[in-house]
Amino acid sequence: MNNQTIEKLKNMRLGAMARLHQQNVEQNKLEGITCDEYLAILTDHQWEERENNKTERLIKQACFRQTASIADINYRNERNLDKNMFLRLSTLDFISRKENIIICGASGTGKSYIAQALGNQACLYGKKTFYGITSRIFKRLKLCKVDGTYLKELDKLNKMELLILDDFGLQALDVQDRESLMDIIDDRHGKRSTIISSQIPVTAWYEIIGGEGTVADAILDRIVNSSHRINLEGDSLRKGKI
Structure with missing residues (x-):
C-alpha cells in the first residue's frame, strides 16, 4: 500500500x-x-x-555575473551609502510602486554588486528579474531587428518585474540604441521597475543619449523622475568587501 x-x-x-x-x-x-x-x-x-x-x-x-547578497553590503562612511535608505530599498517596496533606482559612481565602487544584490533579493521574493550589460542588450536587440524577433525580445525584457541595466553610458548611443532604450523605458514606465547603474553622472546622460532633444528628454523624464538615487563615492572595493 x-x-x-x-x-x-x-x-x-x-x-x-x-x-x-x-x-x-x-x-x-x-x-x-x-x-x-x-x-x-x-x-x-x-x-x-x-x-x-x-x-x-x-x-x-536572471543571468547575474556575481553571487551578490544584501547581507554583504559595506556601509562604511566614505562610500556615501545610507544604510537605512538602502535597507528600505531591499524590502522591494519600490517594485510594488513601479519605481526605479539609479546607481552612479566611479569604477570599482560596487555599483554592479549593489544592483545584483537587489536583483538577487527580488528573486528570493519570487520576482522575475533580468540582469544585463546595457551595451550587450543593445547589440542583441540590433540582431533581433535583423532576424525579425525584435518585438519578441523586447516583450521578454518588458515582462521582467525588475530589469537591471548595468554599465549604462560607457559609449554614446547610436540611432538604433536610442530607439531600443526608448522602447524599453516607455513600455516599462509606470508598470515595471528598472535599476540603472553607470559610471557617468546623470547630468551627462543627455549628451550620451544624443539624437533629437525631444527623445532624450522623454527618456530621461521617464527614468529620472521616478527613481531613487544612489551616488557611491570612495576608492575601489574590488580587492575588499563589497
Whole structure:
C-alpha cells in the first residue's frame, strides 16, 4: 500500500512528498502523529521544495555575473551609502510602486554588486528579474531587428518585474540604441521597475543619449523622475568587501 502511494505521489509530480513519506515509513516515524498533522508535514515539505526550486530557477534566468547578497553590503562612511535608505530599498517596496533606482559612481565602487544584490533579493521574493550589460542588450536587440524577433525580445525584457541595466553610458548611443532604450523605458514606465547603474553622472546622460532633444528628454523624464538615487563615492572595493 505504501509503495503504491509513493508511486502515485511521484506520478503526480509530488516527489518531495513521496520521498519524505518513504523516509518516514522506513524509519517508522509515524507513531503519535495525527492524520491532519502528517498531511500538514508532507504538504509543507512539498511546498518548501517547490519554492526553493522556483527561486533557483529565477536566479539562473536572471543571468547575474556575481553571487551578490544584501547581507554583504559595506556601509562604511566614505562610500556615501545610507544604510537605512538602502535597507528600505531591499524590502522591494519600490517594485510594488513601479519605481526605479539609479546607481552612479566611479569604477570599482560596487555599483554592479549593489544592483545584483537587489536583483538577487527580488528573486528570493519570487520576482522575475533580468540582469544585463546595457551595451550587450543593445547589440542583441540590433540582431533581433535583423532576424525579425525584435518585438519578441523586447516583450521578454518588458515582462521582467525588475530589469537591471548595468554599465549604462560607457559609449554614446547610436540611432538604433536610442530607439531600443526608448522602447524599453516607455513600455516599462509606470508598470515595471528598472535599476540603472553607470559610471557617468546623470547630468551627462543627455549628451550620451544624443539624437533629437525631444527623445532624450522623454527618456530621461521617464527614468529620472521616478527613481531613487544612489551616488557611491570612495576608492575601489574590488580587492575588499563589497
